Amino acid sequence: MTTPAIAAADWGTTRLRLWLLDAQGNVVAERRGDDGMTSAREKGFSTVLEDHLAALGAPDTLPVVICGMAGARQGWLEAPYVDVPATLAEVLRGAARVDDARRDIRIVPGMAQRLAEAPDVMRGEETQLAGAKLAGRGRHLVCMPGTHSKWVRVEDGGVAGFGTWPTGELYSVLAAHSILRHSLGDRPASVAADNLHFRRWCETALENGGDVSSRLFSIRAAGLLQGLGPDDAAACLSGLLIGGEIASARRRHEAGKEPIILITSGALGVLYSAALGLAGLEIQPVDADEAVRAGLFEAANHNGMIAGGTTA
């Protein structure tokens, strides 16, 4: 195989994704694991990482750049937050170095918004943002859907502010632990973006400006009174929560005419594209996997980790 120049890892709470990249940032090899921060705390971060590197046949001296929850206080090594407003270059340059490792390992810091009325944090998304190749000038509004969806206001290459909507977490917690478990059943089918219930409930939430809690119980009642089945109930809940997120975020971040940069991939990207369309918003899609890889490669370059690379 081509000689790798760097290993890049997106290490979240529940998942690890690892790539070997050449000196131009092209993928040489890839690996995914379920040993996110939570399980790595038990096995040891170094052990988990070295096992995955060995499985990919990575050389002993290959440097590793990491983003995500591995840099949290409960992670491998705390990479202290960079406060907004800040440029993405400032963030990438702040990578923390793991001292006792036999190879060069650095962890990209997260970002913090220390506002009394809207404190917020992110870890991992800042790297995706850096890799999304936004135009250096102008205002962008970026939507990054997920367990904890982030909406980020980017101005002239810097992060001006951001917010978190725990849409994915609300969905799974309500589906498993609330009265809606009776409506959704054990294994509802994955939601399709052209499901009429998804679209109708999304529109309702958009009209209600992000007021979601007033409609949650209606999903249960629609099962009792109108025979709504489990798959459609799942579509209602998904549409309601995603529509509510978009209504709320567009107001809070004063979305204008410019397209929303949607950084995502897979099925979730399809649902958000549909929902943003229902909201009358244009989108400019960016693949989340490519973005985080490009951001990690840029972080490696910024920190002089790639032989012959361009140090900023």
Added chain:
Amino acid sequence: MTTPAIAAADWGTTRLRLWLLDAQGNVVAERRGDDGMTSAREKGFSTVLEDHLAALGAPDTLPVVICGMAGARQGWLEAPYVDVPATLAEVLRGAARVDDARRDIRIVPGMAQRLAEAPDVMRGEETQLAGAKLAGRGRHLVCMPGTHSKWVRVEDGGVAGFGTWPTGELYSVLAAHSILRHSLGDRPASVAADNLHFRRWCETALENGGDVSSRLFSIRAAGLLQGLGPDDAAACLSGLLIGGEIASARRRHEAGKEPIILITSGALGVLYSAALGLAGLEIQPVDADEAVRAGLFEAANHNGMIAGGTTA
């Protein structure tokens, strides 16, 4: 003891409350149990009820009037919903009779709102409403806080429409199963209405028109960035959810200048009183226990269950 004329039971999902009342509706004896609908389904509703009646020394022929989830499809005997709009007298008169019982046992029906865009159901609250002794003329907006808070629009003695906000359930599910469990800890203190965090987050939610999901993650971030402790995090979550409910409900039900009828009791009543005050709404408090008892007594009278009582 005074001879009881009727036994009255509020039989919900998780709790049973039973009173023996005399022919004027005064309490002769009282009993509370944890054998709500869920556990009564296993033990048998009749067995559970007879055990409690025996413990109170009730005569074998004493009739029993019941409201709540015991009348649900999964309960003892389905008491089919009465659809809105309907008068409360119509609801009470619709009590279903348990056929195979050795005594006269009737279950008050719930109410259903069969609107395509806002289907909803209640069971138990209709009886509280009937017992709240609202003026027979005019418009009233009634707030009944709880696991599934109900807001009911009453017009000229009839229920015109209602909505459910699952505020209590959201609180417990998020506290136990979401990322906020790290913020609230295992046993946060019960929330005080004068807690500054409760008041501030309630005000934020009121300003945001019921948009709650945009602020949930901020509770976690305030712990990480501002050292917010578990008890105050619980106050934030409570204020956010209750404020969000009030903002949403007042808009949906077009709350005017008239006072909100607040049917509640205990600590929750104090929190809702404070939150409604922050929203600038006047309240007219009604004790929930007294209301449900009075409603059950009225149902017994409406169905001719009380010797010498007034049948409507």
